[in-house]
Amino acid sequence: MKRVFSGVKPTGHLTLGNYLGAMRRWSTVDQHRADSLFCVVDLHALTVEHDPGRVRRLSHQAATLLLAAGLDPQVCTVFVQSHVDEHARLSYLLECVATDGEMRRMIQYKEKASAERDRGGSVRLSLLTYPVLMAADILAYGTDEVPVGDDQAQHVELTRDLAVRFNQRYGHTFVVPRATHPEVAARVMNLQEPTSKMGKSDDVGPGIVYLLDEPAVVRKKIMRAVTDSGQDVEYDREARPGVSNLLEILAACEGGNPEALAGVYESYGSLKKDTAEAVVELLRPVQQRHKELCADPAYVEGVLRDGAARAREMARPTVDGAYRAIGL
Numbered sequence: 424m425k426r427v428f429s430g431v432k433p434t435g436h437l438t439l440g441n442y443l444g445a446m447r448r449w450s451t452v453d454q455h456r457a458d459s460l461f462c463v464v465d466l467h468a469l470t471v472e473h474d475p476g477r478v479r480r481l482s483h484q485a486a487t488l489l490l491a492a493g494l495d496p497q498v499c500t501v502f503v504q505s506h507v508d509e510h511a512r513l514s515y516l517l518e519c520v521a522t523d524g525e526m527r528r529m530i531q532y533k534e535k536a537s538a539e540r541d542r543g544g545s546v547r548l549s550l551l552t553y554p555v556l557m558a559a560d561i562l563a564y565g566t567d568e569v570p571v572g573d574d575q576a577q578h579v580e581l582t583r584d585l586a587v588r589f590n591q592r593y594g595h596t597f598v599v600p601r602a603t604h605p606e607v608a609a610r611v612m613n614l615q616e617p618t619s620k621m622g623k624s625d626d627v628g629p630g631i632v633y634l635l636d637e638p639a640v641v642r643k644k645i646m647r648a649v650t651d652s653g654q655d656v657e658y659d660r661e662a663r664p665g666v667s668n669l670l671e672i673l674a675a676c677e678g679g680n681p682e683a684l685a686g687v688y689e690s691y692g693s694l695k696k697d698t699a700e701a702v703v704e705l706l707r708p709v710q711q712r713h714k715e716l717c718a719d720p721a722y723v724e725g726v727l728r729d730g731a732a733r734a735r736e737m738a739r740p741t742v743d744g745a746y747r748a749i750g751l
């Protein structure tokens with residue numbers, strides 16, 4: 424059986440982008456066809472300005488939402504990264520095969536480092552080494568596939584490079600994983616700035632739909648989405664990013680294809696209205712289940728405790744094997 428690993432960062436409230444780009448497939452497809460692990464990667468949240476108490480709360484909230492989105496702890500492993508020491512143990516070894524040049528080339532590093540500097544802050548070393556820890560997250564489990572949105576493609580590519588390099592230098596130790604992306608909505612864009620990704624770490628804004636937004640809020644955000652000049656509903660991500668983003672979201676919700684949907688609509692207004700309703704319906708069961716789970720925080724804690732114990736058992740042989748391969 425294939426091994427699948429993926430994760431979310433508790434840097435903010437989870438968004439429609441996280442759900443359509445990753446979480447929905449984890450629950451509907453991946454957990455049923457593979458031996459899969461889904462992780463709240465809290466150590467990654469420490470790479471940028473953070474309030475420790477908030478990271479803890481957001482980690483619990485993210486785990487609750489993963490379960491609300493349909494991850495079933497009977498068939499997959501749900502856990503928090505910092506509960507399993509093997510990630511940090513392996514990350515150090517991988518830092519010894521990675522180079523600073525390849526880290527500095529990472530697009531997310533460049534974007535986040537410059538945002539941090541613009542805010543007058545300093546750039547943490549961990550922001551630079553973040554992709555190495557991510558590689559450790561993936562390689563520790565002998566992962567075959569990493570289902571992610573396409574913003575993570577470059578990091579998974581780096582993970583592959585590090586695995587191959589380590590194997591060549593020290594002998595076969597790691598499975599070389601590959602990224603998988605959804606066919607539609609692999610990159611959901613901000614509704615107000617459709618040329619940038621809908622990212623949860625951005626400030627709360629009208630361009631981001633959060634999974635826990637009330638239906639009225641979802642409707643308002645989508646109805647006020649920026650559209651492009653021109654009247655026709657056309658699918659063209661370059662020339663018509665706003666309308667194309669709505670078409671992708673609608674197609675992802677309804678299972679269609681954005682080009683075909685473009686032909687169905689004659690006005691931006693009706694496209695927005697249908698997209699808003701489709702998103703409200705998509706989120707309804709997740710929000711309902713989230714409410715139930717919130718009434719039982721001890722259940723979520725128990726799932727995370729069991730998940731960490733299972734994950735530790737799975738990671739230890741690979742990480743011990745990596746130390747042995749080096750001769751330590």
Ligand code: ADP
Nearest residue numbers: 431432440441444445571572609610611621623
């Ligand atoms: P964020 O950018 O929201 O902090 P994470 O790094 O926690 O995202 O990503 C969790 C998963 O959600 C990853 O697989 C990532 O590729 C996916 N994802 C995040 N934002 C989007 C988006 N706007 N569209 C599609 N997928 C996304």
